[in-house]
Amino acid sequence: MTQISHYLSLMRFDKPIGWLLLMWPTLLALWIASAGQPSAKFFWIFSLGVIVMRSAGCVINDIADRNFDPLVERTQSRPIAAGQVSVRAALLLFVGLGVIALGLLLLLPMRVWPWSIPAVIVTIAYPFMKRFIQAPQLVLGIAFSFGIPMVYVACDHPFDLVFWLLVLSNFLWVLVYDTAYAMSDREDDLTIGVKSSAIYLGEHDRTVIGLLQVVVLLIWLSIMWLLELSPTFLFSLLLMAGLFVYQQWLLRHRERQACFQVFLNNAWVGGLLWVGLLTAF
Numbered sequence: 001m002t003q004i005s006h007y008l009s010l011m012r013f014d015k016p017i018g019w020l021l022l023m024w025p026t027l028l029a030l031w032i033a034s035a036g037q038p039s040a041k042f043f044w045i046f047s048l049g050v051i052v053m054r055s056a057g058c059v060i061n062d063i064a065d066r067n068f069d070p071l072v073e074r075t076q077s078r079p080i081a082a083g084q085v086s087v088r089a090a091l092l093l094f095v096g097l098g099v100i101a102l103g104l105l106l107l108l109p110m111r112v113w114p115w116s117i118p119a120v121i122v123t124i125a126y127p128f129m130k131r132f133i134q135a136p137q138l139v140l141g142i143a144f145s146f147g148i149p150m151v152y153v154a155c156d157h158p159f160d161l162v163f164w165l166l167v168l169s170n171f172l173w174v175l176v177y178d179t180a181y182a183m184s185d186r187e188d189d190l191t192i193g194v195k196s197s198a199i200y201l202g203e204h205d206r207t208v209i210g211l212l213q214v215v216v217l218l219i220w221l222s223i224m225w226l227l228e229l230s231p232t233f234l235f236s237l238l239l240m241a242g243l244f245v246y247q248q249w250l251l252r253h254r255e256r257q258a259c260f261q262v263f264l265n266n267a268w269v270g271g272l273l274w275v276g277l278l279t280a281f
Contacts (some may be wrong), residue, residue, distance in 0.1 A: 006084040007093060012014065012064060013053035017267055018056040021177065024149035024270025025170040026050055028277060032162060033155035036281025042154055049104045050147065054134055055122050056097040057143070058168075063090050064127035072188040103151040112154045119146040130189075135197040138181065141174035162226050169219040172212045180251065186258035206251050213244040220273070231281035236276025243269050 010016055026046050030038045050229055062069065062080045067083035076230050079085040085093075098120075105116050122143040129136035145167050175197065182189070182198035183205055189196050201208050217237060247265055250258045 003085075007089075010059055010079040010085055010090060010093065011097075012058045016059065017264055019051045020267040021270060022054050022144055022147065023047065023050045024267075024274055025128045025145065025166070026034070026151060026171075027274050028270075029148040029151040029166060030155070031162075031274070031277045032223075033152045033157040033271060038155075043152070043281060045104050045107050046147065046151060046176075047152075048100060052101045052104065053119075055254075056094055056101065057126070059090055059094045059097065060124055061127040062088055062093070062266070069196065071192050071196065072185070074185070074188070090231060101267060103125050108150075108154050109156075111156075112150055113279070115146070115150045119143075119150070122146065130194040130196065132195075134195050134200040134258075136195060137175050137178040137197040140178055141171040143172045144174045145238075162223055164222050165219050166171070166225075169216050169223070172219075173216050173266070173269070176212045176216065177263050180259050180262035180266075183251070184256045184263070186260050187256075205254075206248065209251065210244075210248055213247075217241055217244070226255055227279075231279035233276045235274045239272050240269055243272070 027043075030042060030046060033043075062078055065075070066080045066087060069075035069078050075081060080087065080090055100193060101116075105113060122139065125138045126136065126143050130138045133139070146168065148167050149159070152159060157163075162229050179197045179201070182196035186196065186198045190280065198205055217240065220237055220240070222227075226236070240278070243265060247262045251267070
């Protein structure tokens with residue numbers, strides 16, 4: 001049982017924030033692509049797929065960071081860094097999760113299958129990007145947006161203007177919350193020599209996050225207008241704007257724990273949008 005708990009920890013089952021941030025854009029796309037009437041089959045397949053792929057992403061991330069995590073206080077207790085799970089066992093777990101993901105994929109229409117290839121490639125590549133590019137969050141933005149085209153293809157919905165706005169809004173939103181996350185790790189990242197958007201932006205971090213938050217809100221206002229959603233959706237956007245203001249307040253001193261709290265708070269942002277869509281069609 002102890003070893004199982006280590007595997008669950010490796011997959012971050014005790015920290016649902018990751019799969020929530022991946023789940024919300026996928027469900028938003030599902031509701032929009034199906035005009036508010038998604039099939040139960042697609043709902044469960046994509047929901048389970050999000051959890052499995054997020055778990056796989058965490059495993060490959062810890063394998064990639066096995067030499068860095070022991071040097072950072074926040075990550076020293078991760079199973080591989082703490083020696084609780086071997087790299088070989090972690091790789092086997094990753095393969096096992098991949099098999100489960102493949103099984104779920106095969107339940108979807110064949111036209112969706114080719115989209116899984118770039119999704120897996122980006123998932124595997126992302127953990128290594130912090131060594132090579134100044135803002136690896138750009139790659140995470142792509143990885144966390146792949147559920148959107150897969151949903152649209154599954155629903156046989158064309159890639160229209162709303163689709164592209166949905167992808168753009170999610171990509172920018174990922175930059176918002178993962179830059180805040182990177183701000184909480186900035187000192188550690190500088191010490192061990194890895195890159196992040198927080199390091200790249202420096203003192204302009206809060207300003208850029210604020211501008212991106214405004215753009216995300218404007219994009220969702222555009223989506224609301226294009227889809228002719230019910231005015232009740234505007235209430236969700238107002239609450240979302242309030243959360244963004246609160247996040248800016250948390251970031252004011254760039255304190256480590258406050259920056260991490262901003263990251264966690266974004267789970268409510270996505271949840272508000274989804275709840276708004278439930279009554280907006």
